[in-house]
Amino acid sequence: MSAERKITICFAFAGDRLGGSHISLKGLLDELPQSLYRILLVLEVPDGRIAEYFRAYEQIEDPCALRKPFKVGRSFGIGNALSTLPRAIGRAKLLKDLEVDIVHTNDGRTHASWALAAKLAGARMVWHHRGDPDARGTGMVAPLLADQIVSVSDYALPTNRWGKLRQAKVIHSPFDVEISVDRDDMRQRLVAELGCPEDAIICGYFGQYIVRKRPVAFIDAVDELRKMSKRPVVGVMFGEAKDRSLSERMQDRLSCQTSPPPVTLMGYRDPGHQWIAACDALLVTALNEPLGRTLVEAMLVRTPVIATRSGGNAEALAPDCGILVPPDDPSAMAKAALRLLGHPEFVREVTDRARRMAERRFTKDRHIRQMEQVYADLVDRQLQAAPDGKDLAIETSLAPPQHPVHHQFEGKR
Numbered sequence: 001m002s003a004e005r006k007i008t009i010c011f012a013f014a015g016d017r018l019g020g021s022h023i024s025l026k027g028l029l030d031e032l033p034q035s036l037y038r039i040l041l042v043l044e045v046p047d048g049r050i051a052e053y054f055r056a057y058e059q060i061e062d063p064c065a066l067r068k069p070f071k072v073g074r075s076f077g078i079g080n081a082l083s084t085l086p087r088a089i090g091r092a093k094l095l096k097d098l099e100v101d102i103v104h105t106n107d108g109r110t111h112a113s114w115a116l117a118a119k120l121a122g123a124r125m126v127w128h129h130r131g132d133p134d135a136r137g138t139g140m141v142a143p144l145l146a147d148q149i150v151s152v153s154d155y156a157l158p159t160n161r162w163g164k165l166r167q168a169k170v171i172h173s174p175f176d177v178e179i180s181v182d183r184d185d186m187r188q189r190l191v192a193e194l195g196c197p198e199d200a201i202i203c204g205y206f207g208q209y210i211v212r213k214r215p216v217a218f219i220d221a222v223d224e225l226r227k228m229s230k231r232p233v234v235g236v237m238f239g240e241a242k243d244r245s246l247s248e249r250m251q252d253r254l255s256c257q258t259s260p261p262p263v264t265l266m267g268y269r270d271p272g273h274q275w276i277a278a279c280d281a282l283l284v285t286a287l288n289e290p291l292g293r294t295l296v297e298a299m300l301v302r303t304p305v306i307a308t309r310s311g312g313n314a315e316a317l318a319p320d321c322g323i324l325v326p327p328d329d330p331s332a333m334a335k336a337a338l339r340l341l342g343h344p345e346f347v348r349e350v351t352d353r354a355r356r357m358a359e360r361r362f363t364k365d366r367h368i369r370q371m372e373q374v375y376a377d378l379v380d381r382q383l384q385a386a387p388d389g390k391d392l393a394i395e396t397s398l399a400p401p402q403h404p405v406h407h408q409f410e411g412k413r
Contacts, residue, residue: 006035007037008100008102009375010042010103012062012114013038016049021106022054025106027107027176027367028172029057040100041054043062044065063322065087085228087100088116089117091114092116092118095123101378102123103126105126106130108131111138111142115127115145115146125145126374126375128152129142129150129151130152133156133158133159135158138158141155142163142210142238149168152226153311153316156291169372169374171374172367173367179300179301184194189278194234200231201229201281203236203279203281203282204236205263207239208240212287212289214308215250215326219235221283221331224330226262233262282294282303282307283305283306284307287313287327291311291312302354304347304354307323307325309331321353321357323340341406
């Protein structure tokens with residue numbers, strides 16, 4: 001007896017730290033047709049921030065969570081993946097019991113924890129790479145265990161592409177490209193809160209205070225700009241401290257500079273794009289960032305961007321949608337900001353172009369189409385590989401070009 005059922009996709013999460021990858025993933029989940037997909041979340045921390053953020057979706061606790069989870073930012077390779085083997089067997093049983101068709105992982109710790117389990121369960125695996133090109137897991141493990149590697153940028157992919165890396169797909173993260181912000185109103189709110197002069201140049205930093213994002217370099221760039229500019233200059237940092245020693249360095253740097261200090265720590269605020277719109281410029285000091293969300297959000301709200309020529313910044317800002325400067329050079333960033341903001345007509349030209357490019361390249365519809373095609377291709381391969389005797393069939397509905405191709409299952413497994 002045959003019966004239709006949905007494609008079941010498991011999204012596993014390690015730890016409980018929220019970041020840009022979770023925002024991007026939620027943009028995907030919110031748009032996937034519930035009539036075609038069963039979305040299942042497996043959480044190491046069942047009552048934490050991630051659980052709350054994805055509260056609209058079916059969730060279960062990971063019954064095989066590691067007692068000492070892989071640490072954020074620490075590289076891993078084949079040895080780390082093999083260390084998960086005892087728990088991978090239990091996870092594989094869970095995936096089989098839940099009839100999971102696809103396991104979709106989104107960060108290094110989750111890749112390491114679930115790659116073997118997906119393989120053992122016979123589920124297809126999407127290895128969504130959002131990290132550095134030298135990540136050992138993506139370079140060494142993913143080519144062997146993943147069925148499809150997806151990257152947020154071309155920069156993020158390893159240069160040595162073998163195995164499944166040869167078929168890796170670059171799919172940009174989804175954004176709400178229809179956002180609209182009253183920049184003047186938001187700027188007035190920020191000026192009032194800061195108590196700064198109306199004609200001040202307001203430079204913004206948005207993101208966690210971690211080494212890769214170079215928050216100290218931002219403080220130095222604002223200080224350099226203050227020395228160069230005839231107008232008052234203030235910096236605002238929106239984010240959270242994730243590194244105690246780095247936070248202490250930031251405080252030391254602020255305390256030894258002018259009074260009042262050039263930069264104010266604003267804390268985390270949501271939605272961030274409204275506060276990006278309040279700034280006269282976004283200074284992106286980060287190094288080796290695969291594809292920064294705040295950079296794209298700045299493009300969408302027409303805040304000019306001055307960014308380091310590093311990581312995926314140049315890829316996101318192409319062509320001519322912002323200003324690129326050498327990395328770890330606060331003086332060069334300050335000079336670029338001063339030149340840019342001194343030419344309002346050029347600023348309008350750059351930001352209008354940036355908005356148009358972002359609207360074209362980072363839409364939710366485009367992201368959903370591309371990801372659904374990935375899922376459809378994996379399901380096709382799964383069914384084609386099914387041994388004789390399995391009552392499996394697939395029906396492909398031909399959709400208009402603007403819609404993804406959907407697949408339905410028939411029969412029992």
